[in-house]
Amino acid sequence: MPVTQHLTRTPARDTLAPHHVHKHNPAEVLLTGLDTLRPDTFTVTATWPTHHPFYTPTPHLNDPLIFIETIRQCFPLLAHHAYHLPHGHHLIWQYLTADINPHAMHHTPHHPAHLTLHLTCSDIRQRPGGHLTALTLHAIALRNGTHLGTAQTRFSAHSPTIYQRIRGTHPNTPTTPPPPTHPTHVNRHHPHDVVLAPTPHPHHWLLRNDTTHPTLFDHPVDHTPGMLLLEAARQATHATHHTTHTHTHTHTHTHTNSSSTRAHTNNGNGNGNGNGNGNSDTHTNPSTGTGTGTATLTRPTTHTHTTLPATPPPYPTHIHATFLQFLEYTTPTHITTTTQTNPTSTTTGTNPGTNPHTTTHITATQNNHTAFTSTITTTPHP
Template sequence: MPVTQHLTHTPAQPTLAPHHVHKHNPAEVLLTGYDTLRPDTYTVTAQWPTHHPFYTPTPHLNDPLLFIETIRQCFPLLAHNAYHLPHGHHLIWQYLTADINPHAMHHTPHHPTHLTLYITCSDIRRRQNGHLTALTLHAIALRNGTHLGTAQTRFSAHSPTIYQRIRGNHPQTPTTPPPPTHPTHVGRHHPHDVVLSPTPHPHHWTLRNDTTHPTLFDHPVDHTPGMLLLEAARQATHATHHHNNHNHNHNHNHHTALNTGASPEPTTVTATGTATATLTRTPTRTPRLTTPPTPPPYPTHIHATFLQFLEYTTPTHITTTTQPGPDTGPSATTTGTTTGTTTTHITATQNNQTAFTSTITTTPHP
């Protein structure tokens, strides 16, 4: 039998107080309460807003990182309330693995989305004084009884004294982020939501740490937030697909123009001798070569490992490689595009050291 709910809410206060999930802005809180089912097993309820200013829906589907942020908020909620970790202790992300069912992620623009998460905590570590130092969180999320996703993640916890010993002295003066890449290349609508800056090299970007961003930097932190790194991985995945598809469509259109006898450009021929004549040959017919826009591929599996702190005052480099999935179409090996799943490997380096890695598997948009 469930025990009495530790945290409750009323219709006038649908979400928990921000400090329970390490947020300052109440609008960023996604969790509404939790119950203890038995030791180390809990249910957590969540509500997604109809419109979030940053985790905006893709066509007809909720943002997959909205699910990741929901999982992230579960850790401080349970660490402080179920495991009595004092407020002021620092939580450090170690890894995350999540699988998402896109068919349960449909966006309802006129009604909030309600979730129930069944959570089990394991590999729980404590100090001699009883304070929590680490645990692994396993979550199963349901939406109206439909399986929405699963996640496993691990955090460590440190007192302010130990955290200061780990971090040492580091600059915290914000710097002006480099210019953003084009928003549509990374699946965004507004430049201020772009976390990647272009470089001359394909599949290579510089991370943008915009400390004025109201969601990613909801409160002051002394390093690049984990959710910013996950957003960078997602945007880099989108940009990689955009680059591959752009090259494929360009090559396809050029090949089609040649095969139809149409010249891609008007041709000018100049003859010289006793007289000079210029002949301009215009193609007799120019095919209309347009590619209808297609929704971006949707992330269904996300794995991330946080290896070390990333300083937002030091340049961070993001690179990607891709690997077609087993159910790809015949054009995958020649064009770099797939008709099935594709796995993108993302790496973040700083000072020539790997600090963050991620893999994101995407499928065609349902």
């Protein structure tokens, strides 16, 4: 029989209390319950709000990063309540792989999304007679019985003493982040939610560690949070895919100078416009070399403007990330991307090659050391 954990809940909400998932703001809590089915096997329930201030839906689809945040919140919940890790211990992300079914991610503006996550833990490490030190989490997520996604991720756990030994001496005074890139380039609406700053180099950005952001820095931390790095990977993917359509419009304006009538002859030596006083608007017909009469001048004028793509941005369906070392938010972090398109990939219901998957490789470096890598595979918006 499942054993329902007796967990405190937020007053007037159906979600767990924030400390269960290492959050301060109750509005950021997505998990609603935990059942133990058997050793190392659990069911977790979650609810996605109809509107989230940061994980905002793309057109008609929920943000894929809200799925990742749901998985992340399972870390502390299981560590503390299933494996008895004391509060105050630190959890460190090692890697994440997630696959998302976009057809189950449809956003319903007036109804929260209710999820059931089937969780299995493996490769569990504990000190002899002591606390949890690491585990791998496998998750299968359902939404109203429909397969929504899967995830596999691993984290390690450390006591405050060991964590301080790992971190050593590091600066912790926040610095002012550089100005953001344009929100539309990264599929965002507000500059405050942009985590990338432009550089002169293509496919190269600086990471913005805005410690005042209410979601990404829900509580004080001493390094760049993992969810911020995943958001940077997602925004860099959108920026790499971002294209603009330049439309050229040609307008013909006819100017008539009726007060000045001149005759000009083009004799082929370039002197046909003779006096060059700017009052003559008579142009000869090049086929005859002569021309007289009331001045008319036709000048084509080109106007160029840039518009955003009419189609929605591609949707992430596969995300992999590896966290190699801590990133200090007081030191510049460089984000770069490369892309690879599989022209033979298809989307259900389309012809081969018409809707290719594109994989973007994202790298974050600091002090010339690679600290974070990610690959995001996108498909055209369903």
